[in-house]
Amino acid sequence: MGKLIQRQKIRYRIRKKISGTAVKPRLSVFRSNAEIYAQLIDDDNAVTLVAASSRDKDIAAQKITKIEKSKLVGAAVARKAIELGLSTCVFDRGGNLYHGRVKSVADGAREGGLQF
Numbered sequence: 001m002g003k004l005i006q007r008q009k010i011r012y013r014i015r016k017k018i019s020g021t022a023v024k025p026r027l028s029v030f031r032s033n034a035e036i037y038a039q040l041i042d043d044d045n046a047v048t049l050v051a052a053s054s055r056d057k058d059i060a061a062q063k064i065t066k067i068e069k070s071k072l073v074g075a076a077v078a079r080k081a082i083e084l085g086l087s088t089c090v091f092d093r094g095g096n097l098y099h100g101r102v103k104s105v106a107d108g109a110r111e112g113g114l115q116f
Helices: 003-017 066-083 101-111
Strands: 026-031 036-042 047-053 090-092
Touching: 026 101, 036 066, 036 101, 047 066, 066 101
Parallel strands: 026 090
Antiparallel strands: 026 036, 036 047
């Protein structure tokens, strides 16, 4: 079984348990080899409320490690969420291990004021 198929099964298993609402959205993290993306999703209405990525101009311009960029992505998501009046969310690691870049997104979001 390929690594991608395995990760997809893990994602389905996680998504069975967690779901985002308008008041408590799901913080979904997607990690590619080069970039990282995070978005707050309201699954009831199937809409993305807030999104941030390491490709955003202010983050991409900085010459720092991928882990440090991930922390900035988490902080950016938190800042945008708080502007919308959201303070809590559920974390969706997207089938990745809670380690490294995925963990630093969570840390950045927590420091930015999101609770999960």
